[in-house]
Amino acid sequence: MLRSMPAPSLAGKPVNSSIFTLQTWAHRLSAAGRRLLFGAALMASGQIHATEPGDPAKGEDLYRACKSCHQIGDNARNGVGPHLDGLFGRQAGSLEEFRYSGAMQQKGQDGLVWNEFTIDAYLEKPNAYIPGTRMSYRGMRDPQDRLHVIAYLKALSAAPPAADAAANTDIGAEIGAAAMQLEGDVEYGEYLSTECVTCHQMSGRADGIPSIVGWPNNAFIRALFEYKTNVRSHQVMQNMTVNLGNEEIAALAAYFATLEPQ
Amino acid sequence: MPNLTRRSFGLLAGASAASLAMPHYARAQGKPRAVVIGGGSGGGTAARYLAKDAGEDLDVTLIEANARYTTCYFSNLYLGGFRDFESINHGYERLASNYGITVVNAFADMIDREAQEVVLADGSRVPYDRLVVAPGIDIIYDSVPGYSEEAAQIMPHSWKAGPQTQILKSKLDAIEDGQQIVMVAPPNPYRCPPGPYERVSMFAHVLKNKGYTNSKIIVLDPKPSFSKQALFQEGWEKHYPGMIEWYGPDVHGGIVSVDPATGAVETDLDTFTGSLVNVIPAQKAGMIATKAGLSNDSGFCPIDPYSMRSKMDDKIFVIGDACIAGDMPKSGFSANSQAKVAAMAIRGDLLDARVFPAKYSNTCWSLIDTNDGVKVGAQYAPTDEKIASTSSFVSQTGEDAALRQATYEESIGWYNGITADIFGS
Structure with a gap:
């Protein structure tokens, strides 16, 4: 049995799960009770495993994994994910210009507000903290890494977002530009999409496989071209995109942009 | 139960023999x-x-x-x-x-x-x-001499999921250390090419988890090779060293018969006996x-x-x-x-x-042991002759643990996706 013990890197797991439980509870409590519990959470937090304070410079490196979906800093706009300006103190799922999952909106309505503790818990395993989230990120296991990212978010999120923070559709001349010029045939896209929805749920739910519903048109096109040209490496997606031409990719992007996450 | 057949609809409408001879007439109304x-x-x-x-x-x-x-x-x-x-x-x-x-x-x-x-x-x-x-x-029961629908209660095929799967599960859970499992693998073409070998992996996983060191799993295969073979054999060596023995036809020489009463599988080479025998016949x-x-x-x-x-x-x-x-x-x-x-x-x-x-596509994920998932897949297009593969991929041997875990987690996402796509959500 000893052979099947979890790897050493998972040793902190029980403590992290207990903070998750505490915070889940916390959403059901009054603001005062919540503050008390967050105090307790701080004591038990994954952060006690971190050996150094959060370093925004290290956080910036780690943020590369987030960057293709989340803009932050001066004039940030929504993309595949919401912009992160003004994140601290923001109610979850509350940016009007962004199409969130129902699960995220519900959490916000139930009282989830982003702060260093809730962000820490969410980042550790997004789909466990908010089942049904559209954020297709598997999670950041290392508490120290999370601390760095949170420090970076804190440093950058005070900047003002763009006046019109709706999704930026002008992402310039780049990969997939020819497909971006085309007007996608939504009906063709709907037929082609039947191949996608065997894995990517039409509801926009992401459990183990990313949500692809409601993306900005050009972000969708760019992602498919990145698979097609091996910029992004994933065997299934490279195989799926290898035979898709500009017309097909434009059609798919046009169709998926018409869907609303549930 | 829909009983409004074209005939009964015709009768209800008092149709004449002439209108019965024009079946599409009635249909065109609806x-x-x-x-x-x-x-x-x-x-x-x-x-x-x-x-x-x-x-x-x-x-x-x-x-x-x-x-x-x-x-x-x-x-x-x-x-x-x-x-x-x-x-x-x-x-x-x-x-x-x-x-x-x-x-x-x-x-x-x-x-x-x-x-x-x-x-x-x-x-x-x-x-x-x-x-x-x-x-x-x-299932073509008599493709394995000695096998039958009745025998499947004792030597389950479990190649149609449901009660058969549960029989196999209870027999698997009853295996004691030192007892042997024998699988008779199916000939081509059959449902789910990597399925028998994922199943063998799951048998081994259960035995390993119980700390068994004396049980063996024998696979008697009518095929000289199988889907994702290199990946499975690498995984078996890594996770279940010495537990699984796979024999192709060049070794066992052919499957002669099975005997549900004794749990014996006779081949040209030898007779193998299992406390659990999983016979997957031709289909x-x-x-x-x-x-x-x-x-x-x-x-x-x-x-x-x-x-x-x-x-x-x-x-x-x-x-x-x-x-x-x-x-x-x-x-x-x-x-x-x-x-x-x-x-x-x-x-x-x-x-x-x-x-x-x-346009057609397929991906098959298999689990070898906890968080060790592999996959194979392809795209297909029609030709006059057949549905033909246009591109394909398969997991590589020696992949790191993080990728294998991601592949397993992806398979769970796929399961949720495809079942929603089939049964609605």
Whole structure:
């Protein structure tokens, strides 16, 4: 049995799960009770495993994994994910210009507000903290890494977002530009999409496989071209995109942009 | 139960013999009717896409003998203790309530191709303008001498998920250290090419978890090689050293017979005895397809690669494990992919809907041990000769643990995705 013990890197797991439980509870409590519990959470937090304070410079490196979906800093706009300006103190799922999952909106309505503790818990395993989230990120296991990212978010999120923070559709001349010029045939896209929805749920739910519903048109096109040209490496997606031409990719992007996450 | 057959409709309307001779007259009064036989991965998907995309314009009926469907995929994960049985069962409620599909819980006994009616076990008839036949496989019991439907209670095949899977699970859980498991693997072509080897992995996982060191798993294979062989054999060596012995025909020389009374499997080389013997015989298209004359000498049903239309009857489409799909493996993923092409062709036939060029795909994930997932997949396109592979991939040996874990987690996402795509969400 000893052979099947979890790897050493998972040793902190029980403590992290207990903070998750505490915070889940916390959403059901009054603001005062919540503050008390967050105090307790701080004591038990994954952060006690971190050996150094959060370093925004290290956080910036780690943020590369987030960057293709989340803009932050001066004039940030929504993309595949919401912009992160003004994140601290923001109610979850509350940016009007962004199409969130129902699960995220519900959490916000139930009282989830982003702060260093809730962000820490969410980042550790997004789909466990908010089942049904559209954020297709598997999670950041290392508490120290999370601390760095949170420090970076804190440093950058005070900047003002763009006046019109709706999704930026002008992402310039780049990969997939020819497909971006085309007007996608939504009906063709709907037929082609039947191949996608065997894995990517039409509801926009992401459990183990990313949500692809409601993306900005050009972000969708760019992602498919990145698979097609091996910029992004994933065997299934490279195989799926290898035979898709500009017309097909434009059609798919046009169709998926018409869907609303549930 | 829909009893309003064309005949009874005609009689109710007081039709004369002359109008009975013009069957399409009565039909033209109502919506066109699409009927699907079989509520598995192919049939469920076909019914849902027909109803979803045609809306009010098409009358869609799904005929399925069982009240619930147990997926074969992930049934190995149930054996391994990674899923509970409930989690691999799915009902038809949402297909009925959310998509307006008439779900008929009955056994489809035969197809009256001339009258364009499906005859149910109780004799009632369901008329169709287009029919999707998706009965899956039937087991050819006598392809393994000594094996039979009765013997399957003792030596389960568990190649159709459901009660058979549960028999296998209880026998697996009863194995004691030092007892042996024997699997007789199936010959080509069969449902789920990597399935037997994922199952062997799950057997081994259960034994290893119990700390067993003296049990062995013997695989007697009629094939000289198998799907993802390098990946499985690497994984077996890594996770279950010395526990699994795989013998191809050049070693065992041929499977002579099985004896359910003693648990013996006789081969040219030797007799192997197991406390658990899992016999997976040869397979053919589900009975109704053969009974309706839709299959050929191979036991499976030839189709037009561009549309999934039966080569025997242009009003009928055969999809999933029952059809001859060229380079595509028999898998739930393939059936789901074929169903979408067939549904589009049927809407084209009956509703003049736009018909796009057929495209097919498949990916099969397998679990070797905890968080060690692998996959194989391909894209396909029709040619005059067959559905042909246009590109493919397979996991590599020596991949790192993080990628294997990601692959396993992806398979869970796929399971949720495909079952939502088949049964609605």
